[in-house]
Amino acid sequence: MGEDSIQKREYYRLKYPKRARPVMQIQDAFYHVSEVSEKGIRFIIDDPNTVHHGLSMSGVLSLHDDTVICVEGAVLRLDQNEVIVLLSKGPSFKDMVQEQRHVRQEYPAYYAKMRECLA
Numbered sequence: 001m002g003e004d005s006i007q008k009r010e011y012y013r014l015k016y017p018k019r020a021r022p023v024m025q026i027q028d029a030f031y032h033v034s035e036v037s038e039k040g041i042r043f044i045i046d047d048p049n050t051v052h053h054g055l056s057m058s059g060v061l062s063l064h065d066d067t068v069i070c071v072e073g074a075v076l077r078l079d080q081n082e083v084i085v086l087l088s089k090g091p092s093f094k095d096m097v098q099e100q101r102h103v104r105q106e107y108p109a110y111y112a113k114m115r116e117c118l119a
Contacts, residue, residue: 011037017110026059
């Protein structure tokens with residue numbers, strides 16, 4: 001088996017180019033999502049001091065094709081101005097495949113660059 005055939009993570013994480021980032025709504029606030037998987041989400045926040053490890057949160061994730069997904073989870077950690085949430089409820093495998101296809105088709109240069117970084 002080649003190195004490419006070995007999956008290092010249980011769930012594929014899709015990193016978005018800046019222009020393709022979906023939006024997540026939590027209560028009355030909207031956040032840009034920089035990365036998503038079936039069990040996790042990373043979003044950008046203006047004031048990281050408003051959240052803490054273990055904080056439960058729920059919201060609505062809007063994907064590129066107007067798919068709306070209810071997400072629920074708890075803050076796993078903070079990374080500068082990004083919040084990483086471990087999801088108990090999130091996108092399905094089918095949602096992830098459609099999003100990956102969209103990024104590949106609409107942003108081929110970005111996807112090629114990501115592949116080079118992983119090689």
